[in-house]
């Protein structure tokens with residue numbers, strides 16, 4: 209090594225040692241904070257009894273300290289990842305949380321990445337330094353500093369910088385090249401400038417983030433949730449943030465990102481998961497889901513509800529007081545008109561209908577007895593008796609029943625007559641018949657927006673339910689208090705010296721007993737309450753949502769403080785979005801803002817070249833995102849006779865598995881082929897699964913449809929029968945684009961017929977290499 213080389217090495221070793229000393233101080237601080245929080249939690253848990261107010265405060269403290277502990281544990285790995293050296297000689301370290309020095313007037317030891325002062329770490333460039341001289345990315349493993357990357361922001365650097373304007377390029381590329389684990393990782397240490405602007409955008413109004421595949425939309429959406437909770441804590445901790453993803457597998461994939469960012473005030477859900485008490489496990493064709501997603505379903509549901517407000521053809525006869533009593537068409541029609549005129553939802557207007565009917569029936573009975581002989585009190589008595597009569601009640605229920613959303617929708621879809629009446633003005637015969645299904649069929653995700661809509665049309669007479677809930681809460685509270693009391697009596701637990709972390713874990717479990725009460729986070733409460741409104745709503749893969757799904761989300765967010773991320777070139781759902789304007793204008797007219805992400809962090813340039821041809825074949829003026837890197841692997845194609853596909857694929861997949869080592873391989877198949885041959889393929893390979901459950905992504909090989917792979921990524925991807933994929937639906941070409949852009953390293957295309965014309969370049973470039 210030359211002298212200069214030796215010098216550089218010495219400097220590097222010294223710098224690493226200095227950073228290590230600093231990190232030791234930070235971790236010492238972290239340990240102190242943990243110990244202090246554990247102690248406070250112990251004190252809170254030991255303290256029991258007292259008036260309800262004191263208990264409520266204790267519940268809140270328990271939650272607060274438990275949350276804090278979770279947060280302090282989540283930051284252990286990679287707590288400090290960067291440093292900024294400013295013009296005046298000042299330096300700041302940046303990390304996953306903020307730490308302060310109490311002994312030095314609370315000087316910051318570590319800046320939380322979300323704090324305004326940390327912003328130059330993401331935004332400063334050589335051309336716009338913002339007072340920054342040097343940005344340093346630290347490479348650490350747990351508490352150990354391994355290395356660092358420095359960027360000197362001066363004019364020379366400005367001239368030499370890459371045209372993508374990347375910050376911390378080496379650190380970024382190392383992260384992007386890493387093997388995938390089946391779980392998304394946070395990007396706090398390498399957020400890029402265009403992403404930072406989205407993450408830190410103001411909270412008012414609707415922000416649409418349009419970006420091609422791999423531009424970090426999901427990552428940005430999640431970091432934005434964390435940023436908003438940090439910055440607008442007061443506002444958001446009361447109402448919570450809702451993050452909506454396309455399916456449970458995707459939620460599982462992103463589920464770990466937020467806790468590691470230290471946030472718990474967020475509800476992650478699909479639209480299908482937003483109706484409390486329902487797990488939408490049913491499946492149906494894309495065509496049926498599309499029909500259910502149309503805005504015109506509001507007319508169908510309105511008609512379905514009105515259809516449950518009947519009048520007799522002439523009259524209905526019941527026996528009251530051993531005499532016949534008639535519910536006349538004329539009276540019922542008048543009662544129905546009055547009830548409908550109130551414009552109240554069905555279950556609340558029902559009261560008006562019944563009042564009117566009881567009044568008419570009272571008069572009928574009075575006439576029978578001789579009305580002139582009766583006074584007010586007699587009439588009241590008759591009215592009370594009529595109300596108590598089961599036969600009268602049954603007859604009135606026939607005319608205007610109390611309904612639940614589930615009952616109404618199940619009875620609507622399983623009754624050809626009801627369906628025909630409700631859809632008469634809206635659907636043709638074929639579409640109507642497509643909706644028909646047997647009673648008790650499991651709920652599908654597309655049913656959920658319908659149930660939500662019906663819940664609005666029916667209204668809830670929930671007085672009884674609320675009373676029951678409050679009683680149950682009181683009982684649980686009493687139970688938990690009892691347990692705490694027993695703990696307190698226990699000498700061992702009361703002995704401070706003997707309490708250790710394991711005791712606190714038990715206590716955490718105990719605190720779970722308080723779940724349904726005051727210590728619930730906004731997100732937890734929201735999950736149990738259909739009418740909850742959120743402080744902010746973030747929607748990922750927003751292009752997939754139907755018009756009916758948008759109505760659900762808009763109901764959950766009357767303030768319209770929303771971030772919608774998506775890519776209209778990737779829309780797969782038949783009822784999904786082609787234009788953001790079309791989706792949003794009914795709710796906010798033109799009062800929404802769009803920003804674009806342009807850099808692709810996932811798909812290497814070799815693969816993106818091919819995907820770009822597919823994008824160009826779509827009817828869109830969208831630009832493809834620019835890849836930050838090449839992988840050195842040309843995509844390959846392989847033609848295999850159709851009847852040899854299932855026997856040849858295992859060998860091809862095996863080759864890819866060897867290439868990616870401990871990484872992940874995804875095989876993307878057209879839905880028909882997956883259901884036909886998926887089982888046989890999965891059995892022919894070790895550790896291969898058909899991806900139906902959320903944790904299947906952690907398997908080395910997973911077989912999926914494009915729809916299931918949306919939003920996900922893998923080290924290597926095999927796209928099987930691209931022609932069938934492109935022709936499977938109206939949006940097939942979009943699906944093909946999605947399929948091609950899932951790989952972080954390698955792409956193979958396996959086909960039995962001719963390659964679709966849009967993929968001609970893949971055969972030219974990579975050629976038929978495999979096998």
Ligand SMILES: Nc1ncnc2c1ncn2[C@@H]1O[C@H](COP(=O)(O)OP(=O)(O)OP(=O)(O)O)[C@@H](O)[C@H]1O
Nearest residue numbers: 395398399400421422423424425426427809810919
């Ligand atoms: N600034 C960054 N630093 C490190 N990794 C990043 C950065 N931005 C994005 N990534 C990584 O790039 C990959 C793609 O990101 P993400 O899934 O968020 O993209 P997307 O736009 O949602 O893609 P798609 O539209 O295809 O679903 C992920 O592995 C993500 O961690």
